[in-house]
Amino acid sequence: MSDAKKYIEEVYQEVSERDSYQPEFLQAVREFFDSIEPVLVLHPELVQQNILGRLVEPERIIQFRVPWVNDQGEVEVNRAFRVQFNSAIGPYKGGMRFHPTVNQSIVKFLGFEQIFKNSLTGLPIGGGKGGSDFNPRGKSDGEVMRFCQSLMTELQKYIGPDMDVPAGDIGVGAREIGYLYGQYKKLNGSHNGVLTGKPLLYGGSIGRTEATGFGLVYFTKAMLKDAGKTFKHQKVIVSGSGNVAIYAMEKVKEYEGTVIACSDSDGYIIDEAGIDIELVKDIKEKRRGRISEYVAQRPEAKYFEGNVWNHKINYQIALPCATQNEIFGEAADTIIANGVYALAEGANMPTDLESTKKLQKAGVLFGPAKAANAGGVAVSALEMSQNSQRLSWEFEEVDSQLKTIMKTIYRQISETAKEYGVEGDFAAGANIAGFTKVAFAMLSQGVV
Numbered sequence: 001m002s003d004a005k006k007y008i009e010e011v012y013q014e015v016s017e018r019d020s021y022q023p024e025f026l027q028a029v030r031e032f033f034d035s036i037e038p039v040l041v042l043h044p045e046l047v048q049q050n051i052l053g054r055l056v057e058p059e060r061i062i063q064f065r066v067p068w069v070n071d072q073g074e075v076e077v078n079r080a081f082r083v084q085f086n087s088a089i090g091p092y093k094g095g096m097r098f099h100p101t102v103n104q105s106i107v108k109f110l111g112f113e114q115i116f117k118n119s120l121t122g123l124p125i126g127g128g129k130g131g132s133d134f135n136p137r138g139k140s141d142g143e144v145m146r147f148c149q150s151l152m153t154e155l156q157k158y159i160g161p162d163m164d165v166p167a168g169d170i171g172v173g174a175r176e177i178g179y180l181y182g183q184y185k186k187l188n189g190s191h192n193g194v195l196t197g198k199p200l201l202y203g204g205s206i207g208r209t210e211a212t213g214f215g216l217v218y219f220t221k222a223m224l225k226d227a228g229k230t231f232k233h234q235k236v237i238v239s240g241s242g243n244v245a246i247y248a249m250e251k252v253k254e255y256e257g258t259v260i261a262c263s264d265s266d267g268y269i270i271d272e273a274g275i276d277i278e279l280v281k282d283i284k285e286k287r288r289g290r291i292s293e294y295v296a297q298r299p300e301a302k303y304f305e306g307n308v309w310n311h312k313i314n315y316q317i318a319l320p321c322a323t324q325n326e327i328f329g330e331a332a333d334t335i336i337a338n339g340v341y342a343l344a345e346g347a348n349m350p351t352d353l354e355s356t357k358k359l360q361k362a363g364v365l366f367g368p369a370k371a372a373n374a375g376g377v378a379v380s381a382l383e384m385s386q387n388s389q390r391l392s393w394e395f396e397e398v399d400s401q402l403k404t405i406m407k408t409i410y411r412q413i414s415e416t417a418k419e420y421g422v423e424g425d426f427a428a429g430a431n432i433a434g435f436t437k438v439a440f441a442m443l444s445q446g447v448v
């Protein structure tokens with residue numbers, strides 16, 4: 001065992017003892033640690049300065065109570081977090097997730113991944129993430145507003161345009177960002193770029209809503225191109241039906257691929273004629289309904305309960321855009337048997353460790369989340385630039401920057417993989433490329 005490997009295992013041992021109750025966080029650390037040995041072999045100063053030991057410990061975690069009054073006049077209490085993980089290359093940046101599964105393990109895994117994702121964008125943003133176990137499903141607008149106001153009353157003490165800039169994630173879209181921003185402004189008396197994903201009426205960036213989905217498809221297109229393929233006439237399954245999934249489907253369609261399925265947490269629809277994206281938008285965005293409602297208007301489509309990744313049907317490209325660990329157990333075998341040759345992650349860590357290995361071993365082109373879904377946060381950073389300039393760019397400007405960023409990320413991770421002797425392993429390439437920049441930034445700033 002090399003000294004570098006020994007060091008990695010020592011740090012892993014320590015973090016897994018300290019955070020033994022945080023399985024998702026440990027999973028993200030394990031996946032990352034498995035790739036970076038060659039960097040440490042080349043640069044023993046990173047070992048000497050205990051960069052990994054520092055990297056796995058967030059700079060700061062804020063946990064707080066969010067009390068609010070529901071429509072029945074009862075007082076409810078939720079728990080919220082902000083993990084300010086790493087600010088070596090810029091202010092903390094990352095979304096807020098509202099979902100009943102949110103706990104410290106989830107926000108730490110997301111925050112940890114965000115450090116390297118943000119580094120890959122090439123923009124000056126550090127890693128952060130937050131969220132709450134509040135469940136927006138079935139809540140009225142008034143309840144969501146009161147919850148957001150209460151959350152921001154506390155959170156505003158810890159964020160700022162040059163310090164920490166939250167945004168959306170699962171359960172947090174334009175409506176929630178609007179309420180959060182309104183409360184921030186009321187308490188601070190000023191307009192500034194403290195949140196991204198704002199509505200266009202007051203400082204939002206055009207193209208931010210579409211950015212993660214579009215960016216995912218720009219990335220995948222670059223990955224396919226290198227393998228001599230395109231989206232044209234390919235069948236694609238996209239999981240999820242939220243913001244990321246919807247705009248990924250739209251871009252696949254523009255590139256003449258056919259999306260035959262999408263899903264929500266209850267089940268999925270198969271529509272071999274191609275998903276009617278406007279109908280999905282209508283159900284999920286306007287009605288805040290369930291994907292099962294789709295078949296009422298498209299009788300040729302079929303609804304199934306369960307996980308779309310276990311469905312047996314022939315297709316070529318998989319874009320998981322729902323949530324963490326949605327591909328586990330037998331799913332990877334089914335995906336391979338279905339004939340899939342490319343998979344790119346629109347969600348954060350949708351493929352568990354074992355499934356990632358299975359897919360890569362079977363020769364499936366694998367685009368890891370840190371790289372493939374970085375388009376959202378990249379356009380968030382462009383929103384920060386526009387806010388600082390007090391300007392709004394045109395859609396073409398934002399979209400062309402997004403395209404360039406995603407193509408550059410692909411090139412960067414594929415070249416890095418080659419350079420470090422793991423050609424074609426884009427997950428390793430993303431980890432190494434994302435890590436190198438952050439590690440040397442930390443090194444140059446001393447022990448802080």
Ligand code: GLU
Nearest residue numbers: 094095167168169377380
């Ligand atoms: N939540 C998104 C992500 O996972 C976007 C974060 C942002 O725009 O700050 O990257």
